[in-house]
Amino acid sequence: MRLPQFDYYSPRDLPEALDWLAEHQAQGVRVLAGGTDLLVDIRGKVIPDGHRPRCQQHRSGPWSARIVSSEPTDCLIALSRIPELRGISLDGHHLRIGAMVTIAELERSPVIRELLSGLSDGAAQLGSPLVRNRGTYGGNLCNARPAADTAIPTLSLAGKLVLASKRGERTVDHDDFVTGPGETVLEADELLKEIIFDLPDNTHGSAYIKLANRKALEISVVGAAAALTFEPMKPNAGGRGSGKTMMIEEAWIALGSVAPKPLLITEAGEYLKGKEFNRQTAAEAARIAAETARPITDHRGGLEYRKMMVEVLVRRALNRCRDRALSGVDHEVGS
Amino acid sequence: MKRIVNLRINGLNYEIALEPRRTLAEALRYDLGLTGTKIGCSIGDCGACTVLIDGVPSFSCLVLAVEAEGHEIMTIEGVAEGGKLHPVQQSFVEIGAIQCGFCTPGMVLTALAFLKDNPDPSDAQIRRAISGNLCRCTGYQKIVDAIKDAAKRMREKQGVL
Numbered sequence: 001m002r003l004p005q006f007d008y009y010s011p012r013d014l015p016e017a018l019d020w021l022a023e024h025q026a027q028g029v030r031v032l033a034g035g036t037d038l039l040v041d042i043r044g045k046v047i048p049d050g051h052r053p054r055c056q057q058h059r060s061g062p063w064s065a066r067i068v069s070s071e072p073t074d075c076l077i078a079l080s081r082i083p084e085l086r087g088i089s090l091d092g093h094h095l096r097i098g099a100m101v102t103i104a105e106l107e108r109s110p111v112i113r114e115l116l117s118g119l120s121d122g123a124a125q126l127g128s129p130l131v132r133n134r135g136t137y138g139g140n141l142c143n144a145r146p147a148a149d150t151a152i153p154t155l156s157l158a159g160k161l162v163l164a165s166k167r168g169e170r171t172v173d174h175d176d177f178v179t180g181p182g183e184t185v186l187e188a189d190e191l192l193k194e195i196i197f198d199l200p201d202n203t204h205g206s207a208y209i210k211l212a213n214r215k216a217l218e219i220s221v222v223g224a225a226a227a228l229t230f231e232p233m234k235p236n237a238g239g240r241g242s243g244k245t246m247m248i249e250e251a252w253i254a255l256g257s258v259a260p261k262p263l264l265i266t267e268a269g270e271y272l273k274g275k276e277f278n279r280q281t282a283a284e285a286a287r288i289a290a291e292t293a294r295p296i297t298d299h300r301g302g303l304e305y306r307k308m309m310v311e312v313l314v315r316r317a318l319n320r321c322r323d324r325a326l327s328g329v330d331h332e333v334g335s
Numbered sequence: 336m337k338r339i340v341n342l343r344i345n346g347l348n349y350e351i352a353l354e355p356r357r358t359l360a361e362a363l364r365y366d367l368g369l370t371g372t373k374i375g376c377s378i379g380d381c382g383a384c385t386v387l388i389d390g391v392p393s394f395s396c397l398v399l400a401v402e403a404e405g406h407e408i409m410t411i412e413g414v415a416e417g418g419k420l421h422p423v424q425q426s427f428v429e430i431g432a433i434q435c436g437f438c439t440p441g442m443v444l445t446a447l448a449f450l451k452d453n454p455d456p457s458d459a460q461i462r463r464a465i466s467g468n469l470c471r472c473t474g475y476q477k478i479v480d481a482i483k484d485a486a487k488r489m490r491e492k493q494g495v496l
Contacts, residue, residue: 001377007336008355008401032399039358039397040378076355080402104391128467129445130382133391134398216466217380 003043007075014084014164017191020077022166025188028074033100033139036131042073085138085193088112095197099138103150104129106137115199117329118153118206118225118321125149125208128216138192144178147220147257151178153208155254155262156225157197164193171196178261202249204229205325207317210256211309213300221301223256224289224313228277228321246277246322253285253314258293258306265289268314277322286314340404344369345413359403360384360395363410371411371440375469382468385441386410392445392467411440414447422488423447423481432481434472442468446482454490458483 011017021029032038079085085100088109095115097106106112106123113120126132126140126149140150141161155174163170163186177184186192206227212218229250251272253265268288275281295306324330337352344367351366360377363369363386375383377396384395387409414421420428423446433439442465449456449464456464461482462475470478 002361003356003358005354006356008399010401032402035397035399035402036379036394039399043377076399078399078402128382129464130385130392130394130467131379134393215463 001044001046003039004073006042006073008078009075010078010081012081014082014191014193017077017079017082018164018166018189021189021191024075024077026074028072029188030071030073030076031142031191032076032078032080033142034102034135036127036135037139037143038076079138079191085191090115093199093201095199097137097195097197099136099141099192099194101137103127103132103135103137103140106150107132113329116153116157116197116206117324118156118208118227119150119159120329121208122149122151122153122210122223122225125210125212125215131217137195141174141177141195142184142186142192144180144182144184144261146181146259146261147223148262149208149210149220149223149256151262152223152254152256153206153225153227154195155264156208156227156252157206158227158252160196160198162193162196163187163190165190169193174262175264181260200229200250202229202232203325205321205323207320207324209313209317209320211313219300220257222258222295222306222309222313224310224317225252225254225256226314226317226321227252228272228318228325230277230325244326246325248272248275248277248281251285253289253317255289255293255310255314257300258295258310263293265292265314267292277318282315282318282322285318286311289314338401340401342400342403342408343406344408345410353400355399355401357400358396359386359398359400359408362400363395369410369412373437373440375437380469381438382441382445383438385444385468387444387448390448390451392441392448409444411443414443421447422492423450423485426481426485426488427478430477430481430484432473432477438468438470438472442470442478446485450482450486450489454486454493456483456486 079100086098089096090111103123103126137150140148159174160171161177208225210220210223212220231247231249233244251269253268255263268285272285290307290311293310295303297303337354340353342349360374363372373383375381379394379397385392386395388406423443427433445465445468458479461479
């Protein structure tokens with residue numbers, strides 16, 4: 001089946017794109033980034049009438065079907081030729097990632113692997129290599145799915161989203177950006193321009209762990225991201241032999257696939273703040289996360305199972321943050 | 336409304352009139368007759384339509400043909416040189432990594448791009464690299480074997496030169 005009819009507009013730079021969007025705020029304008037979701041979404045689907053999966057009635061027919069498609073699409077504005085939306089750059093304590101940076105670029109960037117390990121984990125586990133080669137970071141965020149593999153680490157790393165329009169720019173936190181499944185605060189004339197991370201001065205580590213039924217082309221059952229910053233370490237503090245005491249300065253924990261949007265577990269972060277990192281504190285933070293998560297039962301997993309897995313994954317993610325803060329990043333991804 | 340699009344495919348320039356909704360996979364098959372590229376699912380799951388865009392394996396079913404303008408595209412038709420199979424193709428044939436053949440063009444192109452960056456890959460790296468290309472016949476083992484074999488051939492060839 002072919003794609004529906006639409007016009008296509010491909011601006012050469014950001015001001016041109018924003019001017020055009022300001023004039024064409026009508027419904028039916030969709031923003032084309034990598035296309036790995038949008039072009040699937042706008043293609044009509046054949047749905048048999050009265051379709052109920054695995055239902056006796058359905059098997060016996062009679063067959064009739066209709067073609068359904070998502071919102072009408074009159075025009076696509078393609079962002080692929082806009083240079084301002086590309087590139088990853090490190091400027092002192094700020095790391096800037098353009099919205100049109102592909103997932104594969106995120107995955108392969110040594111800077112991101114080192115400084116935003118959790119985001120690197122997420123990028124390496126999104127979809128399949130072919131999806132990662134075309135799909136973009138900005139696209140994944142703007143799609144605002146509750147399981148989005150780059151969104152969960154972005155939330156835990158306190159990424160700030162810069163939204164641009166002809167009226168000017170504004171910066172929003174990821175938690176305020178997503179308002180529901182597939183819904184964001186983006187106005188009709190706005191584009192996501194870039195994502196900015198403030199890097200901590202002190203030792204830090206982050207991680208994202210995805211639980212899914214397969215290793216590729218899969219949506220997570222549960223995804224857990226954590227980011228920890230530690231106070232400067234005093235050798236042999238506490239006088240307990242060779243073990244180093246690691247005091248937590250900042251802690252962020254975020255979960256995917258357990259709520260209508262990526263969920264920040266502020267209670268667990270607050271609990272860890274100022275405490276020593278050890279087995280007990282990590283376990284308690286994981287327990288708080290499992291208690292706060294509000295998953296549903298669906299074909300990917302049951303509510304009870306998901307809650308149990310939240311506890312396990314958060315604990316593992318916290319341990320991985322600690323290991324990375326101590327000894328640097330492991331370079332084998334996709335575990 | 337149709338527009339004129341210039342595509343560079345396998346080193347040749349093509350000027351064709353296309354609607355913006357035409358995907359690259361459709362343009363290759365229906366407008367240019369390059370039917371080596373297969374269309375399986377049309378929604379970016381199966382990888383049968385894989386082509387290289389500037390050397391990067393991409394679904395041609397999820398790229399609009401107009402978006403491919405200005406980029407270097409390689410399809411399975413451009414892999415063999417002067418009637419001689421590429422080492423990756425030769426290995427696929429000899430190892431028996433082809434059964435029905437529907438996934439083969441995409442699989443070969445993915446392997447080709449992968450081996451450029453990883454001349455001596457492990458099985459696990461190969462399996463991860465082809466995880467976006469589905470094969471319903473082989474169970475993948477022969478494909479992994481063929482890619483390993485191709486890597487060896489390419490290393491040897493490079494050693495000679």
